[in-house]
Amino acid sequence: MSRAGRYPDTMDLPIDAVLPEIRAALSAHGRVVLQAPPGAGKTTRVPLALLDQVAGRIVMLEPRRLAARAAAERMAQTLGEPVGQTVGYAIRGERVTSDTTRIEVVTEGILTRRLQRDPELTGIGCVIFDEFHERSLNADLGLALVWEVRQALRDDLAIVVMSATLDAAPVARLLDAPVVTSEGRAFPVTPRWLDQPLHKGARFDAAMADLIARAVAEEAGSILAFLPGEGEIRRTMSRLELPGVEILPLYGALPFAEQRAAIRPSQGRKVVLATSIAETSLTIEDVRVVVDGGRARRARFDPGSGMTRLVTERVSRAEATQRAGRAGRVAPGVAWKLWTKGEDGALPAFAPPEIEVADLTGLALELALWGDPDGAALPFLTPPPAGALAEAQALLTGLGALDGGSITDHGRALAAMPLHPRLAHLLHSAGPDAADLAALLSDRDILRDRGSDLTLRLRALRDPGSFGVAKGAAQRIRAEARRLKRHAGPPTDLTPARTAALAYPDRIGLRRPGEAPRWLLSGGKGAAMAESDPLASQRLIVVTDTDGHPREATIRQAIAITEADLRAVHASRIAWIKVCEWSRRDRRVISRQQERLGAIALDDRPWPDAPPEAVARAMLDGVRELGLNPSDPARRFLARVALAGLFDTSHEALLAEAEDWLLPFIGGIRTAEEWKRFDLLPALRARLGYDEMQRLDAEAPAHLETPLGRRVPIDYGGAAPEVAIRVQELFGMTSHPTVAGRPLKLTLLSPAQRPVQVTQDLPGFWAGSYADVAKDMRARYPRHPWPEDPTQADPTLRAKKRKD
Structure with a gap:
C-alpha cells in the first residue's frame, strides 16, 4: 500500500x-x-x-x-x-x-x-x-x-x-x-573534498570556519556542519562572520527549545553547528549542504584504570556517509569534507560497537537483574569483553549491588534508577539532599577551567548568576535533580564529601610525598592536578571526574574529605594489614604495618619482626627486577647442567622457577647490595637430587683428574668443554679424555703457562706435531723434560735438577 x-x-x-x-x-x-x-x-x-x-x-x-x-x-x-x-x-x-x-x-x-x-x-x-x-x-x-x-x-x-x-x-x-x-537516497548528494590535507598544527575550529564560509559562498541553502563537541562548536561560532546568515548550535546538553530552533525551518539561510546528535533520524528541512569536520567524540573505557576518557577520533566511512545523507533529505545536496579524497580511503569502515569500548557497569547490573550475570546465555551480536565486564562486576560488588555475582536487593533498587550505578548508589544511600550532587555529576561540567573543586560547582548550581553559569545549564541540572529526588532513599545528614566517597570508593585519593599535587587512588591508580588548583594541597580527596588517562589521570573534578569523614562512611573497608614487599625506589625489602583503604595507607608503621618467609618472598620480587648474578663457580655449574640436559638453565627459565629453587636460600637477604654478594651455587646444586648429581659428575664432571692426580677445573663456558693444562702433566696418557661422550678440548701449556697447542686428539698430537713442539720447547725450556716418546714418559710438573 x-x-x-x-x-x-x-x-x-x-x-x-x-x-x-x-x-x-x-x-x-x-x-x-x-x-x-x-x-x-x-x-x-x-x-x-x-x-x-x-x-x-x-x-x-x-x-x-x-x-x-x-x-x-x-x-x-x-x-x-x-x-x-x-x-x-x-x-x-x-x-x-x-x-x-x-x-x-x-x-x-x-x-x-x-x-x-x-x-x-x-x-x-x-x-x-x-x-x-x-x-x-x-x-x-x-x-x-x-x-x-x-x-x-x-x-x-x-x-x-x-x-x-x-x-x-x-x-x-x-x-x-x-x-x-531500499535503494537510493531521496535526492543525490555530491561529495567535495579538500585538494590538500590540512597541514600539521592547523587549528580545527579555524579550518572548519573557513570551510563553512566557503560553502556559504559557493552553495545555496542552509548548512549543517558536524563537529565533535560543544567546545569545538563554540570556538567555531566565534570565528564565523556570515552577514544575513543565522548561526545556531545543536548538541545534546542544549535546552530543548534551542534544539528545536536549530531543526525548525528558518525564514532565511542558516548554519547549524551540530554534534553527532544530527547524524540520524532528524530532517532539518532547509539544509542543502553538509560540512563534515570528519571527527567524532567517543567514550573509551580502560578496565585497567577503571576510568573512562573521551577521545576525539576520525569518523568512520559509515558515519561520513550518514552525515552526508543529511544534505539529501528534501532536495539535491552537497557534502563538503574536511579531508582529501585520498584520506577518505583510510577511514575505518565502521565505528567500534559501544559494547567493546564503554564502561560496562550499567550493563553488568542489567545482566545480573536479568539473571544472566555474564551474559553467556544472551544472543549478543558482540559479546561484552570479559575484562571490562569483570571490572564492572567488581565495582558493583564494592557498591553492594552484587554478592557472589548475584544481584542484591540494593542492586535491584539501583537498577530501577535512571542513573549510572555509582550515582544511583549515592542517591539511594544519601537521600534526597544528594540529588543536586547526582544531577551535577551526571551532566557536563558547568565550571570548566575553574579548578576541580566540586563544592564550588554545588554553590554555582544554587547561585548560577554569581559564577557566570549559563542559565539554561543550571535549569536543566536543577530540573534533573527534582526528578531524581523521587528515586532517592530516606533522608540522611551526609555531607557532599561523604556522599561522593560512597559513590567512588575506588577513587579516594591520598596525596603522595613530594611537592607535586599527585595522589594514589584507593583503586590503585594515580591521579594529578595543576599546582594552581585550590585542592592541590589537600591530603585526602574524592575524585569524581578525570581525563581517564590509564597511567596517571588528570583530575577534573574532586572534593576534599577529612579522614574522620572517610572513616565514617568506609569503616568496614579499612583494615590493618602487614606488608612485606620489594621497593623499587629503595632497592630493598620494606616491612610495614599499614591501615589501608584499598591501595592507600592511612597509617603506616614499621614491622620489625616480619617472618623470614615473607622477607624471602618480597626479596624474590627484587630478584626478578635485579636479575640473577651467578658467580664464576655458579656459571660453570650451570654450563655443566646445560650440557647434561638436567634442567633449563636460561635466565628466563631460572627466574620463572625461582620460587621453587631459590626461595629457601634468600631469607636473610634484604637489599640489592646483599644480593650482589649472594652465591647462587648452593641453591642451584640443591635443585639436583643424588642420582642427578651422580649423572652430572659422570656426564659433565667439574674437573679433569690428571695422571698426577691433580683436579683441574673444566671450563664449560665456550663452544666445547675445555681444560688448560701443561704438556708435561699429560705424559704417559695414551687416550683422549671425554665429557658427555665428546672429546674434551685441551689447551696445552708451556712451563710458562702459555698455550702451545689446542687439541681434541691427544694420541694424534703425540704422534704428530708433538715432535715440532718438543724441539721448540727444548730450546726455550731446557731444564724441563721433553722425551722423544711422551707416551712412555712419566708425567711431571718438575724441572730437571740443576747441575753443579
Whole structure:
C-alpha cells in the first residue's frame, strides 16, 4: 500500500517502494532487517506502514531524545494528529502517550526498563530498532533481550532492525531474518573534498570556519556542519562572520527549545553547528549542504584504570556517509569534507560497537537483574569483553549491588534508577539532599577551567548568576535533580564529601610525598592536578571526574574529605594489614604495618619482626627486577647442567622457577647490595637430587683428574668443554679424555703457562706435531723434560735438577 496514498500530505520517499516487502517479510517470519540509506524515510514511514498489521503497540527505539521527539512529531503530523494520540514518545523524564497510542517512540534505555519489569512485553506487538548501525550499548542489550523473549516467551513478537549503513548480514544471521534493502537516497548528494590535507598544527575550529564560509559562498541553502563537541562548536561560532546568515548550535546538553530552533525551518539561510546528535533520524528541512569536520567524540573505557576518557577520533566511512545523507533529505545536496579524497580511503569502515569500548557497569547490573550475570546465555551480536565486564562486576560488588555475582536487593533498587550505578548508589544511600550532587555529576561540567573543586560547582548550581553559569545549564541540572529526588532513599545528614566517597570508593585519593599535587587512588591508580588548583594541597580527596588517562589521570573534578569523614562512611573497608614487599625506589625489602583503604595507607608503621618467609618472598620480587648474578663457580655449574640436559638453565627459565629453587636460600637477604654478594651455587646444586648429581659428575664432571692426580677445573663456558693444562702433566696418557661422550678440548701449556697447542686428539698430537713442539720447547725450556716418546714418559710438573 502506498503511504502517500493513505496520507496525502506526505511526499513520496524511496522507502515507500519496499514497504510491501517489509510487511510481507514480517508476516512470513515475524522479523526483518531493513537496510535503507539516509533520507529514505524509514524512521517515519515504517511504523505507520505496520499500524494495521501489528496487533498491539509498536515500540520504536531511537538513540537520542531529540530524534525520538522529532520522529514522533513527524508521524503525528502525517496523521494530522497531535503527539500523544496514535503516536507518542517516552524519553528520560518525559512521556507523552495516551490509551489510544499505537506507536511509541522511546529512547533505548526505556525499553530495557520495561523488559526488566515485564519480560513478556505485555501489550506490545512489535519492537523496531532504528539506526541500529550506531551499535549503542543499550541497543545491543535491547536486541539481545528482545530476541531471547521472542524465542522463550513471545513467538508472536515482531522485530524490525533498521539501519542506514549497517552491514546487515551479522544481524540477519543472529535473528535468522530476511533482509530488505531500499535503494537510493531521496535526492543525490555530491561529495567535495579538500585538494590538500590540512597541514600539521592547523587549528580545527579555524579550518572548519573557513570551510563553512566557503560553502556559504559557493552553495545555496542552509548548512549543517558536524563537529565533535560543544567546545569545538563554540570556538567555531566565534570565528564565523556570515552577514544575513543565522548561526545556531545543536548538541545534546542544549535546552530543548534551542534544539528545536536549530531543526525548525528558518525564514532565511542558516548554519547549524551540530554534534553527532544530527547524524540520524532528524530532517532539518532547509539544509542543502553538509560540512563534515570528519571527527567524532567517543567514550573509551580502560578496565585497567577503571576510568573512562573521551577521545576525539576520525569518523568512520559509515558515519561520513550518514552525515552526508543529511544534505539529501528534501532536495539535491552537497557534502563538503574536511579531508582529501585520498584520506577518505583510510577511514575505518565502521565505528567500534559501544559494547567493546564503554564502561560496562550499567550493563553488568542489567545482566545480573536479568539473571544472566555474564551474559553467556544472551544472543549478543558482540559479546561484552570479559575484562571490562569483570571490572564492572567488581565495582558493583564494592557498591553492594552484587554478592557472589548475584544481584542484591540494593542492586535491584539501583537498577530501577535512571542513573549510572555509582550515582544511583549515592542517591539511594544519601537521600534526597544528594540529588543536586547526582544531577551535577551526571551532566557536563558547568565550571570548566575553574579548578576541580566540586563544592564550588554545588554553590554555582544554587547561585548560577554569581559564577557566570549559563542559565539554561543550571535549569536543566536543577530540573534533573527534582526528578531524581523521587528515586532517592530516606533522608540522611551526609555531607557532599561523604556522599561522593560512597559513590567512588575506588577513587579516594591520598596525596603522595613530594611537592607535586599527585595522589594514589584507593583503586590503585594515580591521579594529578595543576599546582594552581585550590585542592592541590589537600591530603585526602574524592575524585569524581578525570581525563581517564590509564597511567596517571588528570583530575577534573574532586572534593576534599577529612579522614574522620572517610572513616565514617568506609569503616568496614579499612583494615590493618602487614606488608612485606620489594621497593623499587629503595632497592630493598620494606616491612610495614599499614591501615589501608584499598591501595592507600592511612597509617603506616614499621614491622620489625616480619617472618623470614615473607622477607624471602618480597626479596624474590627484587630478584626478578635485579636479575640473577651467578658467580664464576655458579656459571660453570650451570654450563655443566646445560650440557647434561638436567634442567633449563636460561635466565628466563631460572627466574620463572625461582620460587621453587631459590626461595629457601634468600631469607636473610634484604637489599640489592646483599644480593650482589649472594652465591647462587648452593641453591642451584640443591635443585639436583643424588642420582642427578651422580649423572652430572659422570656426564659433565667439574674437573679433569690428571695422571698426577691433580683436579683441574673444566671450563664449560665456550663452544666445547675445555681444560688448560701443561704438556708435561699429560705424559704417559695414551687416550683422549671425554665429557658427555665428546672429546674434551685441551689447551696445552708451556712451563710458562702459555698455550702451545689446542687439541681434541691427544694420541694424534703425540704422534704428530708433538715432535715440532718438543724441539721448540727444548730450546726455550731446557731444564724441563721433553722425551722423544711422551707416551712412555712419566708425567711431571718438575724441572730437571740443576747441575753443579
